[in-house]
Amino acid sequence: MNDKLQHPKLTFFGAGSMAEALLRGITAAELLPPSNIVVMNRQNAERLQELQQKYKIMPASTDTDKSNALRSADIILLSMKPKDAAVAIRSLKPLLHPDQLLVSVIAGLSIDTIHQLLGNAQPVVRTMPNTSSTIGLGATGISFSEAVNENQRAFAIAMFEAVGLTSVVEEPMIEAVNGVSGSGPAYIYYVMEAMIQAGVELGLTPEVATQLTAQTVKGAAEMVISTGENPGELRRKVTSPNGTTQAALETLDRFAFQEAINKAIHRCAERAREMGDAIRAEAL
Ligand SMILES: NC(=O)C1=CN([C@@H]2O[C@H](COP(=O)(O)OP(=O)(O)OC[C@H]3O[C@@H](n4cnc5c(N)ncnc54)[C@H](OP(=O)(O)O)[C@@H]3O)[C@@H](O)[C@H]2O)C=CC1
Ligand SMILES: O=C(O)[C@@H]1CCC=N1
Numbered sequence: 001m002n003d004k005l006q007h008p009k010l011t012f013f014g015a016g017s018m019a020e021a022l023l024r025g026i027t028a029a030e031l032l033p034p035s036n037i038v039v040m041n042r043q044n045a046e047r048l049q050e051l052q053q054k055y056k057i058m059p060a061s062t063d064t065d066k067s068n069a070l071r072s073a074d075i076i077l078l079s080m081k082p083k084d085a086a087v088a089i090r091s092l093k094p095l096l097h098p099d100q101l102l103v104s105v106i107a108g109l110s111i112d113t114i115h116q117l118l119g120n121a122q123p124v125v126r127t128m129p130n131t132s133s134t135i136g137l138g139a140t141g142i143s144f145s146e147a148v149n150e151n152q153r154a155f156a157i158a159m160f161e162a163v164g165l166t167s168v169v170e171e172p173m174i175e176a177v178n179g180v181s182g183s184g185p186a187y188i189y190y191v192m193e194a195m196i197q198a199g200v201e202l203g204l205t206p207e208v209a210t211q212l213t214a215q216t217v218k219g220a221a222e223m224v225i226s227t228g229e230n231p232g233e234l235r236r237k238v239t240s241p242n243g244t245t246q247a248a249l250e251t252l253d254r255f256a257f258q259e260a261i262n263k264a265i266h267r268c269a270e271r272a273r274e275m276g277d278a279i280r281a282e283a284l
Contacts, residue, residue: 007036008155011060011069013088014079015041015051018105021134022077025163027055028136034058038069042084070095075155078104078114082275085109086282089117096122101152103159105129107178108276111145111171116283123147125156128174128182129163138164139184141177175276179269187261192217 010032012019019039027034034056041047048059060069070076070092080088085106092102102114103125111124125148129140140160144153160166169177192213199209223234239245252258 007032008074009072010037010075010077011073012037012039012077012079013070013092014077014081014084015039015044015047016079016081017131018129019077019079020051021131021138022079022105022129022159022163023051023055023057025133025136025138026159027057029162031159031162038073040066040069042080067095071097073100075101075103075152075159078102078106078109080106082106082108082279085279086117089114093118096120099123101125101148101156103127103156106279107182108175108272108274109279110276111143113276113280113283115145116280121145121147123149123152125152126171126174127156127160128177129160130182130185132185133160133163136163139177139181140164140166141169141174141181142166143169143171143174175269175272178272179265182272183268187264188217 010026012023023037023039026032027037035058037055037057038060039048039051039057040060045059045061048061051057052059058069060066076092078085078089096118098120101123104114105127107128109126111126114124114126115121122145124145125142126145127140127142129138132138133140138160140163142157142160144156148156157166157168167177195213195216196206196209199212200206204212220231220234223229224231227234235249239249
């Protein structure tokens with residue numbers, strides 16, 4: 001990609017939760033002027049107006065505007081659901097030129113399947129971000145097809161570094177990223193829901209229970225990041241012998257808590273592979 005990469009044109013092909021998380025993070029980081037960003041979806045014009053008002057980006061709602069937005073983009077961000085990916089990517093075939101970069105956030109969708117759908121080896125960046133990108137605290141795994149050049153690779157990494165931590169991985173590891181961090185925020189929210197409920201049962205107001213829970217999770221994460229100690233070491237420092245924490249952890253062990261989290265993450269990665277296989281079946 002040539003020096004247009006300083007301020008490339010970016011088209012969001014899909015305008016849902018993940019797209020907005022990235023859009024908010026990218027605009028907050030001022031990585032691109034909003035005038036360089038076009039957002040399109042299938043038919044929800046109100047959604048596009050909402051995003052235009054919030055982020056001052058350009059909506060593309062007519063068929064002509066959509067085609068122009070896809071033809072003229074330096075980077076097209078594929079952000080539709082896996083079930084909609086094959087139809088959407090096939091619709092790109094007559095519009096793409098060889099040096100356009102496709103960036104996918106679609107769970108399970110492999111680079112090879114994208115190439116199968118397009119009938120060519122288009123430059124593709126395959127990623128697995130998460131919704132914490134919304135506030136610049138995302139966690140993204142990123143991998144590259146062979147045709148991605150150095151400028152494209154650098155800008156794609158800059159895009160996701162603008163919204164949080166970015167790890168370059170080999171493509172087969174993207175499902176593991178999906179299991180750990182792509183879906184990971186939901187596991188933490190699930191634990192937080194239970195902590196808040198128990199706090200309220202013990203007499204705290206919902207507001208105080210929520211504030212204490214959120215600060216505990218934030219503090220624990222920051223302790224791991226800033227001290228460099230691993231979670232096991234830090235957990236042991238909380239656990240006084242025969243104290244309150246030990247009583248709680250023994251209860252968690254009785255309900256196989258860690259085994260449940262482990263199995264959930266393996267199942268998540270397996271589900272991503274299943275979804276990828278389903279898209280591939282449509283491509284063949
Ligand atoms: N949510 C998350 O935490 C994460 C999601 N992802 C991935 O991001 C992708 C999107 O997920 P999410 O944002 O939650 O889904 P949403 O349902 O919120 O958004 C999907 C978007 O895609 C649009 N769309 C569907 N088909 C087409 C098409 N043919 N042309 C144009 N736009 C189309 C929809 O438009 P319309 O509403 O008009 O139908 C909608 O704007 C998924 O593949 C998911 O795996 C990855 C990491 C994390
Ligand atoms: O649940 C999903 O399929 C998407 C992908 C990762 C997080 N949400």
